[in-house]
Amino acid sequence: MRCRKRLIATGMAPADGLPASLTLHDDDAVIRPARLLEDPTLRTHALGESVPFDEPVAFLDGTQRMELLGYAGTAPVALVEIRAAVRQRVRGLFTTAIRERQVYLLGRRSALAAFGEPVEGVEALELPEGPAHPFRDLAEIRRTADRVRGNLELSAADAFRRVNAGWLVIDGSLSGSPTLAEDSRAIGIVKGHTTLPFDGADLEQYLHLPPAHRSSFFEPTPGYRPVVAWALRLWPWEGRDLFHGLVRLEVAPANGTPERADAISRAIMAERLPVSGGPQWDRLLYGTHTVQQYLRAE
Amino acid sequence: MTQDPIGRVVATELKPSTPHQFYFWTARESAVGIGAIVRVSAGGRTVYGVVTDGSAYSDLSTPMMDVLGADGDPASPPAPSARSEIRLYLASVLRQEPAEPLQPVPIGPVHLATDQDVALALRMEGYTVGERATGIPVGVYAAGGLESPVSLDCDFLLGPEAAHLNISGVSGLATKTSAVEFLLTSIFQAFPAHKGSVAAVCFNVKGPDLCFLDQPAALGAADRSLYERMGLAAEPFGDVRYFAPFRPDGVNLNTLRTNEALAANTEPLVWGLREVLDFAEVVMNKDDVDAKADAFIDFLAERVVGREFYDPSLRGKAFQVQSFADLDEFFRAIFDFMEALGKGGEVWRTHHVATIRKVRNRLSNISTRSKGLVTDDGGVNDLPWGAFRDRSVQVIDVAGLDPLAQDLVFARVVSKLREHLERRDLGVDHVVVFVDELNKYAPVDGPDTYVRKMLLDLSERGRYLGLVLFSAQQFRSQVQRRVVGNAGTAVFGRMDMDELATPQYSTLSPATKIKLATLPKGELMLRHPHFTQPIFVRFPRPAVMTGREGVERFPPSAELPFADAVARQLRSLDRRVQADAVRRAVEGRREDDVRRALAATRRSRPDDPFAYFVSVLGRRVEAERVMSPRRGIPAVAAPEDPYGP
Structure with missing residues (x-):
């Protein structure tokens, strides 16, 4: 308690525990300097009142479920079920517009050969060969599952876009998809902050962003697929954690104007409500939450 | 599907x-x-x-998440x-x-x-189709735009499998009376021929509720559509007779149905000593009805009333006790005799003087409190025992009667119905008796009265006879449990929440209770032996005029002068009777004589009622002219009278 008082007295920002966004893959935590696109130096922009989207908006998310079936010798074989869905909101109510599902049997080639013919509806997917270590293989299975989940989400987004030209809010980054990175009606919401775009004083300003403010927009990873991004503080963070209520928004370069950034930020601010609940309630938009609920319940 | x-x-x-x-x-x-x-x-x-x-x-x-989302401001913009x-x-x-x-x-x-x-x-396919269907439409089940007719099984409504119907609901919403009126309409139209004939006896216990069953209502399109959906005709009852006691004057009827336009089927209910004596127990409280009083009443009924009774110790000529007046004369003779005996004169024919006095007090109390219903002169006008017609309604208006007299009417009518149905000579096979305010006649607590015992007996055994009780009350919990428990069909209108909190409703879900507490007019919850759960139905307005409309359309006549009231009574027998002629006929006559002549005319129903009335009234006997007495012969003055002037 005395330490906490001292911390406050020194003007440091107190925290109320470990950040919920911290997944503790400290090897993934990196700073990749971004290129500012809006201001000469990083600034904060007040947004004022939130203004909801005035037209139907859809939310996309995916889930994965892994089940370790067993080992062929020492090589693990896992079943991974991937789901993705787009739920569209019309007059406040959600309906499912797109849903995708795939099931994979993952393992080394030798392990899959030992398993024999995969059962109907299950696609076999080989892990890259390398030194055999069960833990390494399991980590590879997880990475592969993440990748195929990303692919399935992109597939769901494409399917939605074929039938609907409205706003699509995606739980995650746009830069992984050439199509979405150029989609002027797509918004990526990045909740995790293992990759940070600034360091030093800019990082402090970035992470001390006041509520209902956005940062200057920037290009997150120069040289990669170009998108425009900025940070947005959805809820007051002081007294909680630097990351509380902080999300990174990604849009296509076509939306890279201050007016568009403000308008999109205000619309996403409105999506804070209703509160989604759960450990990520401060960053998880309710629309995305309903997609997750749907995928879990299906 | x-x-x-x-x-x-x-x-x-x-x-x-x-x-x-x-x-x-x-x-x-x-x-x-x-x-x-x-x-x-x-x-x-x-x-x-x-x-x-x-x-x-x-x-x-958690609710806290909503508070957080709204920033603690309930007026924050919607999400x-x-x-x-x-x-x-x-x-x-x-x-x-x-x-x-x-x-x-x-x-x-x-x-x-x-x-x-x-x-x-609702298992209705078992009794609403086929040649020997027994369905009685009770309303429509309405949900999701559907209006499905719902029928009760008359084998379970009017016997013999089960019988009786009880309806509960708060007052003032016209649900109870309206529901019974509609259901009687439905029974009269749908009761199958192979089940025999049916009639109804209704007791009007308050206001004008049942006073206009023979008058049509102005129904809206929605109500007519409901009738059509159930295959019923929206018509008032075609054969209704009203019975009401007189006011104490013995000629004006004690009912709200005194408008002359309604006189044709409105007649007096008048009973004499014989009719009352059989039900003396009704008017005695539990303390009164001991073996001694019972024995003396039996003695009166079997040996005295309606017979020639001769006891030289009382008087030289035989007693002919036909009326309360005769009975009082008989009692006076007994008391005179006992008083003359002095010591040892406490007992007459094994009956103690106290018992005799008690019975006399109670019986004379009836004639006092039920004046208008009970005549002193023996004239009787009663329900058409033995001549009940199929699909006929007899309404007995006791709204203006003293509660004791109401009990008497109720007890005697139901007992007579039972007697006739047992002998199968009532004229119909089934009779529906409708009694409102059942909590008054069969309360859950209070004295075990004759009426309560009779209602219990009716509810337990009536179905074998075709005697069916349709009863209503505001609070079911305040009615003797066995009486309502024996009702095969239970109907609930809008209920009071306090009533719904009583244990009798513990099987209903909270939501059902809320629905019952807010039920709109024209909707009911039904329990019937074929329905394993209570069902909500909607029923149309009855096709008969409501009491309030009826009173506005047919305002009751003011209480008429004696002669005019007599004229109206006679006109109900023959429209040609002239009021002036009646006035002339009764002018100067003793009212008792007029009432007696009127009762005789009503009883005989002659072709020419006025002529008959005049003949019974007798020739006017002119008052004898008393001549002024002739002057007597003056006394002869006696000059030698030493006391003379």
């Missing part, structure tokens, strides 16, 4: 499906509500259920997304097909019931 499902059965460990109930969810906009009938078809099993409770909740994990919300309903099983083996309700789609489903769910 091809309609889209409106919900799906859900069963969890905490909320499992059982053979008697199941849960299902619906879309927010679903037409399902408390009381809706639904069907589940899955796994070769069809289950019909009625919705008895409902709940809704959202994905909000762009509506929270995911579940509408979860609990349904009680009405019927399962196949019935055996009885199993938990399967998980499957839920459909709103169709007409055919409603009939099957």
Whole structure:
């Protein structure tokens, strides 16, 4: 308690525990300097009142479920079920517009050969060969599952876009998809902050962003697929954690104007409500939450 | 059968499906509500259920999250997304097909019931179709735009399988009386010929409620459509007779139905000593009815009243006790005799003087408190015992009578109905007796009166005779349990929440209770032996004029002068009778003589009532002219009188 008082007295920002966004893959935590696109130096922009989207908006998310079936010798074989869905909101109510599902049997080639013919509806997917270590293989299975989940989400987004030209809010980054990175009606919401775009004083300003403010927009990873991004503080963070209520928004370069950034930020601010609940309630938009609920319940 | 499902059965460990109930969810906009009938078809099993409770909740994990979201401001702008919300309903099983083996309700789609489903769910296919159908329409089940006729089984409404109907509901919503009026209409139109004939006897115990059953109502299109849906004609009762006692003057009727336009089928209810004496027990409290009083009343009934009774110790000539006046004369003779005996004169013919005085007081009390109903002169006008017509209604208006007299009327009429039905000589096979304010006649606590015992007997054994009790009260909990418990069919209108909190309603869900407490006019909840759960139905306005409308349309006449009231009575027998002629005929006559002549005319129903009345009244006997006495012969003066002047 005395330490906490001292911390406050020194003007440091107190925290109320470990950040919920911290997944503790400290090897993934990196700073990749971004290129500012809006201001000469990083600034904060007040947004004022939130203004909801005035037209139907859809939310996309995916889930994965892994089940370790067993080992062929020492090589693990896992079943991974991937789901993705787009739920569209019309007059406040959600309906499912797109849903995708795939099931994979993952393992080394030798392990899959030992398993024999995969059962109907299950696609076999080989892990890259390398030194055999069960833990390494399991980590590879997880990475592969993440990748195929990303692919399935992109597939769901494409399917939605074929039938609907409205706003699509995606739980995650746009830069992984050439199509979405150029989609002027797509918004990526990045909740995790293992990759940070600034360091030093800019990082402090970035992470001390006041509520209902956005940062200057920037290009997150120069040289990669170009998108425009900025940070947005959805809820007051002081007294909680630097990351509380902080999300990174990604849009296509076509939306890279201050007016568009403000308008999109205000619309996403409105999506804070209703509160989604759960450990990520401060960053998880309710629309995305309903997609997750749907995928879990299906 | 091809309609889209409106919900799906859900069963969890905490909320499992059982053979008697199941849960299902619906879309927010679903037409399902408390009381809706639904069907589940899955796994070769069809289950019909009625919705008895409902709940809704959202994905909000704690109320605090909503406070956070609104920044503590209830007036904050609404969120762009509506929270995911579940509408979860609990349904009680009405019927399962196949019935055996009885199993938990399967998980499957839920459909709103169709007409055919409603009939099957309520087991109506067993008694509403075929040559010997016994269905009596009672209303329509209305939900989701559906209006399905619902029928009761007359074998279970009018006997012999079960019988009687009891209706509860708060006052002032016209539900109880209206429901009974409509149901009587339905019975009269739908009671099957192979079940015999039926009539009704209604006691009008307050206001003008039942005073205009013979007058048509102005029904709206919605009501007419309901009649049509049930296959009934929206018509008033075609054969109604009204009976009301006189006011104490013995010529004006004590009813709100005194408008001359209604006089044709409104007649007096007048009883004499004989009619009352058989029911003396009604007017005696429990302390009175001891063996001694009973014995003396039996002595009067068997040896004195209506017979020639001769006792030289009382007087030289025989007594002819026909009326209360004769009876009083008889009592006076006994008391004179006993007083003359002096010491040792406490007993007459084994009856103690105190017993005799008590019986005399109670009996004379009847004639005092029931003046207008009970005549002193022996003239009687009664219900048409032995000549009840099929589909006829006899309404006895006792609203203006003293409660003691109401008890007397009720006890005697029901007893007579029972006697005649036992002998099968009433004229009809079934009689529906409608009694409102049952809590007054058969209260759950209070003295065990003759009327209460009689109602209990009627409710327990009446169905074998075709004597059926339709009763109503505001609070069912305040009525003797066995009386309402024996009613095969129970009907509930809007109920008071305090009443619903009593143990009698513990089987109803909170939602059903709320629905009952807010039930609109024209809707009822029904319990019937064929229905395994209570069902809500809507019924049309009765096709008869309401009491309030009737009083406005046919305002009661002011109490008429004696002669005019007599003229009206005679005109109800013959429209040609002139008031002036009656006035001239009764002018200067003793009122008792006029009343006696009127009673005789009514009893005889001659072709020319006025001529008969005049003849019974007798020739006017002119007062004898008394001549002034002739002067007597003056006394002869005696001059030698020493005391003279």
